[in-house]
Amino acid sequence: MSNSRRLLLLTALAFVAPLGFATETAVDNYKTYCVQCHGLQGNGNGINIRDMSVQPRDHTDAKAMSGRSDDQLFKVIKEGGPSIDKSVLMPRWGGVLSDDEIRDMVRYLRTLCKCQFGS
Amino acid sequence: MTGRIFLVSVFAAVLWPSLVLADAGSAILSKDCVGCHNLKGPAPQTLKELWERQGPDLFYAGNKYRQTWIVEWLQKPQRIRPAGEFYGQHIQSGAGGKDVIDTSTLKPHMALSKEEATSVAAELEKLRPHDDLIAKEKVSVAPISKQMGEMVFDKFQGCLACHTIEANYGGLSGPELYTAGRRLQPEYIASYIRNPQAWDPKSWMPNKHVSDANIQKLVNYIEVLSTESRNVK
Structure with missing residues (x-):
């Protein structure tokens, strides 16, 4: 990275940092917030599922995941299950994740299912 | 002297x-x-x-x-x-x-x-x-039936996903809640439900935007749970 680019990046960070907390990677956010229900492997088998009335989505299930558009995935992460007529057990993460982090998460989910919408 | x-x-x-x-x-x-x-x-x-x-x-x-x-x-x-x-x-x-x-x-x-x-x-x-956060909460003790409390807790808010409400029943990533009434100050419970990130910005408990009325019900339900679990012991 050239010095001028580095300076630009630092300047940009100086503006962004006071606005909120550090932006985290989708992998790290998944490991912190999603794994508790969706599991370490993303297969819907997290430690919380035993007594759940509705089981969490298996993110490796290409068939189910390709039935959801990226916009729907964004919406359900940000606003919770009821926003797309799914379970209240899926909470809204909008207060925890920024819109950019949620967009990253949607991209990450596509790598877990190895699928795209409608594929 | x-x-x-x-x-x-x-x-x-x-x-x-x-x-x-x-x-x-x-x-x-x-x-x-x-x-x-x-x-x-x-x-x-x-x-x-x-x-x-x-x-x-x-x-x-x-x-x-x-x-x-x-x-x-x-x-x-x-x-x-x-x-x-x-x-x-x-x-x-x-x-x-x-x-x-x-x-x-x-x-x-x-x-x-x-x-x-x-x-x-x-x-x-x-x-x-965080006296400021605590001062914002007013918890009124109002008896709530266990059934009504559980309805709010589980069916409406989905808290059971991560918390146990009796030994070995419920989710495991959060602290057990059947002892929470004994452990925690009611205003803290209310404040944390209202906005977990105000206490712990990276908490894995989400802000569920629970209404004031339901926060009251949840705090009272947690109190009912702790009274019950104390009686069992």
């Missing part, structure tokens, strides 16, 4: 035990507790910091706990978070790809004598950086 000496002696006799108590409490905190608990704040600002957490943050213990409970618990500590803290460090993929808690990584909490526990609790009580 004799009178003065007498007065000083009286003051010393009254104040000395509390000073010794306070000193003992801070000595234990800085020697034995600081290794696993954050006593100074702030709460973790990044996920990496969050993952290093080995026990609940205590820098706002005076805003959070009931002092009498701390004294009891420290003498006979029992696990409150089934998967420890941070939960992600204590789970693994088990048979059939199902995650399980790796209990081998969960360490028991040290126990203190009654005197030690009392002095530590007195010190923790002083840690109140």
Whole structure:
């Protein structure tokens, strides 16, 4: 990275940092917030599922995941299950994740299912 | 002169035990507790910091706990978070790809004598950086049936996903809630439900935007649960 680019990046960070907390990677956010229900492997088998009335989505299930558009995935992460007529057990993460982090998460989910919408 | 000496002696006799108590409490905190608990704040600002957490943050213990409970618990500590803290460090993929808690990584909490526990609790009580958040809450004690409470807790809010409401029933990534009424101040419970991130910005408990009315119901339900679990014991 050239010095001028580095300076630009630092300047940009100086503006962004006071606005909120550090932006985290989708992998790290998944490991912190999603794994508790969706599991370490993303297969819907997290430690919380035993007594759940509705089981969490298996993110490796290409068939189910390709039935959801990226916009729907964004919406359900940000606003919770009821926003797309799914379970209240899926909470809204909008207060925890920024819109950019949620967009990253949607991209990450596509790598877990190895699928795209409608594929 | 004799009178003065007498007065000083009286003051010393009254104040000395509390000073010794306070000193003992801070000595234990800085020697034995600081290794696993954050006593100074702030709460973790990044996920990496969050993952290093080995026990609940205590820098706002005076805003959070009931002092009498701390004294009891420290003498006979029992696990409150089934998967420890941070939960992600204590789970693994088990048979059939199902995650399980790796209990081998969960360490028991040290126990203190009654005197030690009392002095530590007195010190923790002083840690109140979030009086402002507590002051915003007004909890009114209103009896709620267990059925109605469970309806709000489970069906409307989905809290059961992460919390147990009786031993071995419910989710495991959050602390057990059937003892929460005994452990926690009601205003803290209300405030944390209202906005977990105000207390712990990277908390894995989401803000569910619970209405005032339902926050009241949840706090009262948690109280019902703790009364019930106390009676069982």
